[in-house]
Amino acid sequence: MPPRKRRLRSRKPATGRSPQKPRVTTRAKSPPRKSRSKSPKKVGAVPPLPAQPEEILFRVEGKMSTFGGPHDLGMSPDEGLALFSNADLKDPRYSYLFLPAPPPGTSGLGRRLNPDQYYFACRWNYADTPREFLRRALARVENPANGRTADARPVDWGPHPSTGRVADLSPGLAAALGLNTDDVVKITISARRAIPVKPTLSMKRAGHGSSNPHAKPAIKQFIKSPNCSCRNGARIDKIVLHCTEGSLASALAEFQKADGRQVSAHYVIDRNGDIYQMVSDSDRSNHCMGANQNSIGIEHVAGETDPLTAPQAAASAALIRWLLQQYQIPRTNIFGHDFAPGYSRPGGTSCPDKLFGATHDQRTIAAWVEANV
Ligand SMILES: [Zn+2]
Known part of the structure; x- marks a missing residue:
């Protein structure tokens, strides 16, 4: 359930160093203000710190x-x-x-x-x-x-x-x-x-010598896709979940084609839970226009109205658990294709369809992650 809105807002001018007195807007339909009789708790606002040395x-x-x-x-x-x-x-x-x-x-x-x-x-x-x-x-x-x-x-x-x-x-x-x-x-x-994010330590931290308590799930086959490019060391900070809207064979074929839509994903998970990898994590795959630079893309084989199968959900959750730990990705940075920050294809997409629940919104994805990952 969305949080109740009890707001009273106003803003400073967008530019200029001498702030005006904030304008308080009044609205006929505003929800009732919180009672003043209840003494407001002290707000723990911390003043901004100097830029050095913590940045x-x-x-x-x-x-x-x-x-x-x-x-x-x-x-x-x-x-x-x-x-x-x-x-x-x-x-x-x-x-x-x-x-x-x-x-x-x-x-x-x-x-x-x-x-x-x-x-x-x-x-x-x-x-x-x-x-x-x-x-x-x-x-x-x-x-x-x-x-x-x-x-x-x-x-x-x-x-x-x-x-x-x-x-x-x-x-x-x-x-x-x-x-x-x-x-x-x-x-x-x-x-x-700040965006663009500079190369950070997380890539170096990953891999050999990492302390990831989760084992990477078995990869059935690595089938290299040509539709990828170097991340130039950019940090991996999110995971984007997709639905193939077609068969395993058609997804693998499409992602291997250099002269088609030039799309790909890092991983493709079949209905039986088999995981195929097609792009190295350290490379950028073409799975989510506008949000490829810092993301890992996972495709799930399914039709437009299919939910995940049980083995597919288990494989996906295991892979996500490993990725979260490996690249220090916050749990809340797992998005459905259409809801990924930065995703910029005009008109959006129906992906990830009904994989994670009946409704097409990020809340459904977050709930699935909360319950399964
Ligand atoms: Zn997608």
């Missing part, structure tokens, strides 16, 4: 709520975002954050946010974290109560200090982390995690 550029901990998307009636229909404008809708780096079309009766980017994507707002001081930096930044968002983490993009300024909260998260991000309104969240942005 932590922003850190905050305190209560959160959710915002954005077509159902957020706390945002006015024309309300925009502090960090993004309409011009960004055409930029594949950012367009995935938004719905393909504005919800009926709206013109602002706030209601056009895709609530399933991972984004958030904090009260930025643009002198410390300039707007251009934030637009490229990837933050680590954590639920300290259960240790779950996910990477998310800053999109807006807020919430208003009078809410007693330090951040507003996307409904999808809050759900993935198991956070409800007024739970405590921890958000960190380090210089190292």
